[in-house]
Amino acid sequence: xxxxxxxxxxxxxxxxxxxxxxxxxxxxxxxxxxxxxxxxxxxxxxxxxxxxxxxxxxxxxxxxxxxxxxxxxxxxxxxxxxxxxxxxxxxxxxxxxxxxxxxxxxxxxxxxxxxxxxxxxxxxxxxxxxxxxxxxxxxxxxxxxxxxxxxxxxxxxxxxxxxxxxxxxxxxxxxxxxxxxxxxxxxxxxxxxxxxxxxxxxxxxxxxxxxxxxxxxxxxxxxxxxxxxxxxxxxxxxxxxxxxxxxxxxxxxxxxxxxxxxxxxxxxxxxxxxxxxxxxxxxxxxxxxxxxxxxxxxxx
Amino acid sequence: xxxxxxxxxxxxxxxxxxxxxxxxxxxxxxxxxxxxxxxxxxxxxxxxxxxxxxxxxxxxxxxxxxxxxxxxxxxxxxxxxxxxxxxxxxxxxxxxxxxxxxxxxxxxxxxxxxxxxxxxxxxxxxxxxxxxxxxxxxxxxxxxxxxxxxxxxxxxxxxxxxxxxxxxxxxxxxxxxxxxxxxxxxxxxxxxxxxxxxxxxxxxxxxxxxxxxxxxxxxxxxxxxxxxxxxxxxxxxxxxxxxxxxxxxxxxxxxxxxxxxxxxxxxxxxxxxxxxxxxxxxxxxxxxxxxxxxxxxxxxxxxxxxxxxxxxxxxxxxxxxx
Numbered sequence: 101x102x103x104x105x106x107x108x109x110x111x112x113x114x115x116x117x118x119x120x121x122x123x124x125x126x127x128x129x130x131x132x133x134x135x136x137x138x139x140x141x142x143x144x145x146x147x148x149x150x151x152x153x154x155x156x157x158x159x160x161x162x163x164x165x166x167x168x169x170x171x172x173x174x175x176x177x178x179x180x181x182x183x184x185x186x187x188x189x190x191x192x193x194x195x196x197x198x199x200x201x202x203x204x205x206x207x208x209x210x211x212x213x214x215x216x217x218x219x220x221x222x223x224x225x226x227x228x229x230x231x232x233x234x235x236x237x238x239x240x241x242x243x244x245x246x247x248x249x250x251x252x253x254x255x256x257x258x259x260x261x262x263x264x265x266x267x268x269x270x271x272x273x274x275x276x277x278x279x280x281x282x283x284x285x286x287x288x289x290x291x292x293x294x295x296x297x298x299x300x301x302x303x304x305x306x307x308x309x310x311x312x313x314x315x316x317x318x319x320x321x322x323x324x325x326x327x328x329x330x331x332x333x334x335x336x337x338x339x340x341x342x343x344x345x346x347x348x349x350x351x352x353x354x355x356x357x358x359x360x361x362x363x364x365x366x367x368x369x370x371x372x373x374x375x376x377x378x379x380x381x382x383x384x385x386x387x388x389x390x391x392x393x394x395x396x397x398x399x400x
Numbered sequence: 401x402x403x404x405x406x407x408x409x410x411x412x413x414x415x416x417x418x419x420x421x422x423x424x425x426x427x428x429x430x431x432x433x434x435x436x437x438x439x440x441x442x443x444x445x446x447x448x449x450x451x452x453x454x455x456x457x458x459x460x461x462x463x464x465x466x467x468x469x470x471x472x473x474x475x476x477x478x479x480x481x482x483x484x485x486x487x488x489x490x491x492x493x494x495x496x497x498x499x500x501x502x503x504x505x506x507x508x509x510x511x512x513x514x515x516x517x518x519x520x521x522x523x524x525x526x527x528x529x530x531x532x533x534x535x536x537x538x539x540x541x542x543x544x545x546x547x548x549x550x551x552x553x554x555x556x557x558x559x560x561x562x563x564x565x566x567x568x569x570x571x572x573x574x575x576x577x578x579x580x581x582x583x584x585x586x587x588x589x590x591x592x593x594x595x596x597x598x599x600x601x602x603x604x605x606x607x608x609x610x611x612x613x614x615x616x617x618x619x620x621x622x623x624x625x626x627x628x629x630x631x632x633x634x635x636x637x638x639x640x641x642x643x644x645x646x647x648x649x650x651x652x653x654x655x656x657x658x659x660x661x662x663x664x665x666x667x668x669x670x671x672x673x674x675x676x677x678x679x680x681x682x683x684x685x686x687x688x689x690x691x692x693x694x695x696x697x698x699x700x701x702x703x704x705x706x707x708x709x710x711x712x713x714x715x716x717x718x719x720x721x722x
Contacts, residue, residue, distance in 0.1 A: 129515025333538020
């Protein structure tokens, strides 16, 4: 045990008493976090699985039972899942399209302003998600862009409550999560490889496809997963910018739990959501391992 | 690599700009490509900052109701926000929850990071898996799962509590409240602190620790004199991030809050049901100031400390690639 641990507080010389004390100390150090992981992560997730097979109580909540009814409903009426899925995929692609040139610019052309540009990306990212989303209510609302477009075209145009508004909110909130991993890989990109490719007569596109892309692939995958996974459970953006007209899984979960109080139905949807997430993460691990010949920057 | 390294390094970044060969067909496009990148970057930054600027600017609007109708500079919405009883209550809740959460998460995460160095790899793998699960499971799933847990706990505990207080007119009962919000926030933030500190530990200079042992320092002294000072930036960063996470959180809080324990984000969200008012903008602007002061102030302190000790600075913004 002592050999395996790269112990900073290196274990004291092994006497029987010292050993016991050292094990006790390790236990004490790990106790609070273990308690939290067990009782606020493992047990709750297990409860979600148990609840998903139960029935709604007469006053809401849960009555013990064993039924697959709630799963059947998920597959009979998959609309919110499909909306979430296409919005998450579209959002991820839009983030990629917006983030890539920016990450490339910061990594290769920003020179001395590099750290400033990075900090300027982080600042909005660490301000309240809720507030930044609410700000778009003013901008897109009837006294903002919607009103302007309505006056311009003479028609009544409402941007709020459309998928467009939600996608805009998504790109706005998730863009930095895509830029950072892309930036890290682009930063490490060896410029001499590009020079060599150029010298060997490769066109811009061929260089990108054959030299740049394979190297930055792990960054692309990491960024996509960082954006895609939270997007699948997104709730605040559709709740605010969707104005109750666009339903993602997050909104349905919120309704099931806090409005109609049908906890088993919500739990079944949550289990399906976790399953989708696990599949995505497995795909992520598989895809990064495939590209492991290059240096990888996995977040996992 | 940290932000400071990026500046110090003699930028290899300028390489592509210099070898501009004459006659190469594609190089004639270079200025346009260059300009395109610049324009794109500029637009993205405008896009990112415009909403924040709008919130702040319109919070100073002297209008009576309509947010976007400019009626001159005024602080009246700030006055109104600060004198509003429900805003004060929400602010109080927010601060109590965020501070308690940050203290607990920082202590738990730091202890666990140190403890993980002393266990067998198999235990560490299990712990790591749980850490990552708590970070990547969508927030709303954590929120509803903890809500179920708390309700089960409540239903189990309340009959027992009632039995312990026979004859009490209004027996003490457990309900959702500040404690449940804190408990749920601490989970995510412990993982956050744990990851930050482990990253710091893995990059730490171990020769100092060995030197300390060679000089017959006890493990206890070695920890306080060598390890702890080196970990401090990561600990501070973890504390600040945990505070702002909790202070800004809406999703988990909205699921596990009880009557009277609503936080500022909950209050703001409720207000926007009737449309954005200058009042919400003023509260939002104050929240922005709190969050940014804490993060930028922390960044400044850490950078100063790093300069003094000559160590690497850990950004409080854990997301910035090291």
